[in-house]
Amino acid sequence: DPSAENRAALREFLKLESVKWQYTEGVPNQSVIAPETYTLDAALMARPGNADIQLDLFLDYASNVKRYPEFQAYFRKWHPPLLAVWGKNDPFFLPPGAEAFKRDIPDAEIHFYDTGHFALESNGAEIGAQIHAFLDRTIGK
Structure with missing residues (x-):
């Protein structure tokens, strides 16, 4: 409103x-x-x-939420590699939001960190390593 x-x-x-x-x-x-x-x-x-x-x-x-069905249809059709790194204590984007990716992309990688919304600020090194490992596995070096 x-x-x-x-x-x-x-x-x-x-x-x-x-x-x-x-x-x-x-x-x-x-x-x-x-x-x-x-x-x-x-x-x-x-x-x-x-x-x-x-x-x-x-x-x-x-307007973003209204487009979720479009995003979900894309995910179901194309199954792109997906890595979600998430602050498990994020007050805005709760863990079920990350887990929902697996409904449309069963191979999605979901990783929770003991942190809040700006996860990179507290866990940047770990998340960076997670991203590099994911990219190595999914698109190669």
Whole structure:
């Protein structure tokens, strides 16, 4: 609902404390999250006009969900190699979302890490190694 009330409520989500929460929520050792990550994101979101762009993106998310059947049909038809690396504590994209890929691509590789939404910030080395191994197995060197 793009009402003024909802936009005002979502606007709070763009402030530094909320952006920091997005980076740190679900991360067992929050000290591994570099403060410049969320500080820079919050500063960039605070640029003139950017808040409205971000709010438009939030409110447009439903159009993505409406297209899920198209994505799923593509997956069922073509069975592309798929690697999903996921923060098991992500407050936005829950583990069942990753597990759902296996319904359409039974060979999909799903890996959960004990972290939150921005998994690369806390588990970059492990995830990078996982990506390299996946690419070596699926497309070769």
